[in-house]
Amino acid sequence: MVLNCKHVWDHISEYLDGTLDPEMLDQVKKHLEHCEICSAVLDSTRNILILTADDRTFSLPVGFSERLHDRLEQALRNPPD
Amino acid sequence: MLIEGNNERSMVGNGDESDVIAAILAGETQLFHELIRPYERSVYMVALSMLKDSADAEDVAQESFLKAYCGLAKFRAESKFSTWLISIAINEARSRLRKQKTSRTESLDVTSEDGAPVSPAALTDWREIPSEILERQEVRLLLQEAVTELPTIYREVFVLRDMEELSVNESAAVLGISVASVKVRLHRARIMLQKRLAPQLNKIVAPKKRRFPWF
Ligand SMILES: [Zn+2]
Numbered sequence: 001m002v003l004n005c006k007h008v009w010d011h012i013s014e015y016l017d018g019t020l021d022p023e024m025l026d027q028v029k030k031h032l033e034h035c036e037i038c039s040a041v042l043d044s045t046r047n048i049l050i051l052t053a054d055d056r057t058f059s060l061p062v063g064f065s066e067r068l069h070d071r072l073e074q075a076l077r078n079p080p081d
Numbered sequence: 082m083l084i085e086g087n088n089e090r091s092m093v094g095n096g097d098e099s100d101v102i103a104a105i106l107a108g109e110t111q112l113f114h115e116l117i118r119p120y121e122r123s124v125y126m127v128a129l130s131m132l133k134d135s136a137d138a139e140d141v142a143q144e145s146f147l148k149a150y151c152g153l154a155k156f157r158a159e160s161k162f163s164t165w166l167i168s169i170a171i172n173e174a175r176s177r178l179r180k181q182k183t184s185r186t187e188s189l190d191v192t193s194e195d196g197a198p199v200s201p202a203a204l205t206d207w208r209e210i211p212s213e214i215l216e217r218q219e220v221r222l223l224l225q226e227a228v229t230e231l232p233t234i235y236r237e238v239f240v241l242r243d244m245e246e247l248s249v250n251e252s253a254a255v256l257g258i259s260v261a262s263v264k265v266r267l268h269r270a271r272i273m274l275q276k277r278l279a280p281q282l283n284k285i286v287a288p289k290k291r292r293f294p295w296f
Contacts (some may be wrong), residue, residue: 045275050244067139069114
């Protein structure tokens with residue numbers, strides 16, 4: 001079976017996670033060798049996931065930690081149940 | 082996929098953690114501050130992914146840590162402490178959502194999984210965008226919006242797996258869904274993000290082509 005681009009797209013997630021079975025992985029790799037579009041789709045997806053997962057993308061509200069530990073302080077005066 | 086950048090959270094190893102928990106239960110309650118420090122961000126992010134509002138998420142995060150403290154004796158070492166905390170946060174966020182339900186309608190958001198297939202944005206080349214670009218607020222906003230506007234069922238899975246690095250099995254367990262659903266939702270979330278963000282990011286980083294740059 002020869003993979004077309006849409007088939008490859010269906011497997012992007014597993015490809016990135018390294019969970020594709022060896023046979024499929026082989027076919028996807030072969031496709032990527034000659035397909036500019038799928039290569040770019042894959043590279044951009046990987047790149048975007050790294051950017052969204054970066055701690056700088058979503059930051060904790062200023063003072064979050066202080067407020068949390070202040071609030072905990074009162075509860076910590078009593079032992080947990 | 083492995084996403085780098087969150088190494089600090091494993092400062093307290095699993096073995097140490099159960100010792101610390103035992104000490105807290107034995108009366109050294111102040112140690113709870115240190116026990117939870119590595120997980121503040123995860124718990125907040127999980128709450129934010131479900132509630133979308135930073136003030137609500139902060140409140141739910143606080144409540145979750147209080148619940149975790151009060152219920153610490155119920156923690157069983159078979160599960161990871163981080164996963165246990167995240168389950169508490171998910172339950173807290175869900176009960177908050179139920180309370181808000183009267184004022185908000187989110188029925189459109191609960192998309193079924195067998196919806197139309199999602200396709201990525203087809204590009205012909207991609208030049209690697211380095212993480213330094215995150216110094217630019219406009220870029221952070223683009224990314225935040227894209228994640229926040231994913232349908233809830235996809236956003237939850239995406240945050241757990243790709244941002245907080247839970248395994249597929251852990252994500253399925255804390256959300257109460259099947260492993261297969263986690264995989265499908267994660268795939269869709271990733272493709273949706275690529276579809277939206279790849280063209281936007283390309284535009285931002287591409288040097289503006291001007292025919293007469295000297296004007
Ligand atoms: Zn292709």
